[in-house]
Amino acid sequence: MRLSKRGEYGIRALLHLAERAKEPQPLISLQALAEKENIPVKFLEQIMIPLRNAGLVHTQKGPGGGYKLAKPAEQIFIGSIIRILDGMLAPVTCVSKTAYAPCDCPDEKSCGLCMVMADVRDAITAILDNTTLASIVQRRSLLLSSQEDSNDP
Template sequence: MVLTRRSKYALRALIYLARVRGTGAVLIGEIAEKERIPKKFLEAILLELKNKGILESRRGKGGGYQLAESADKVMVGQIIRLMDGPIAPVRCVSPTAYAPCDDCPNEETCTIRVIMREIRAKICEVVDRTSLSDLVEREEQLRLAANRALSFDI
C-alpha cells in the first residue's frame, strides 16, 4: 500500500488546522503556503473533506476552513479511507473492497494473502488509533528533539 499524494496533502492540511485550532478559520492560501501544497489541488481536497463532515468552512471576512470536531476525534485511518479508499496492500484482503487476485491459483492456501492480511491488520491498528492530536504532539516532540540535537554547549 502506497499512500497517495492526495492522502498526504489531506493529512498535512488537517495537521496544520489541528495545530492552529482555536485561532479561527484559516484561508486555503495560508495552508498551501505553510505546508507547500499546490493551492488548486488543496482546494479540491478541502472541499471533499468539508463535504464529508471533517471540515467546516466560512465565507467572507474571517472566513476559511477549520476542523468540524476536535482533533482527537479525527483518526488518520478515517482520512486515508476517505481520500484513497480501503486500506489493503492487495485487494483479496480488503473487507470492504474484496476482489480475488487474477494470478492466484488458490486463495485458501496462498501464503502471500496470509502475510498481507497481517500487514493490513497492523497498518489499520496504528492508523485507526492515531488521531490528528497525536500527530500534532509527535510533531512537537520531533521538533524539540531536532532542536536539542542542534544545540550544544561550548
C-alpha cells in the first residue's frame, strides 16, 4: 500500500512550487528545485515530464527558464498527481474507477475482498481528491504560526 518515491518526489516538488506561488509566479530551475528538495536531478526531470503533459506545470526553456504551476494551487489535487505518476489510487484494479481491470475472482459483485477494497478506495479518494496543494500549504503555515506562538512567553 505504498506511495512510490516517484509519487513522493512529485508531490514534494509541486508543493515547493505552490509555496513560492506569488503574483507573478516566479520560475525555478530543475537544478534549484532538486537541490532544495533533496531529489536526484535527473530523476526529478523524468517526473516533471508527465506532470507537464497533464497540464499541472508550466515550463519555459532557455536562460531564466524553469518550472511553475500551470494553474492555481487551489485547483491541483494530490489525487491527480498520484494517478499521473503512480497509475491509480485503488488497492486493486477491479475496484478502480479510473483504471479498471478485471481481477480473477468469479464474481466481482459478490466478492468480499472487492467490497472491502472498494471501501478503502472510497476512503482514500475522499481525502486525496479533496486535498489541494493550496490546502496543504495553508495547513502547514497554520501549524508553523501556532508553533511560533507557543515559543513566545
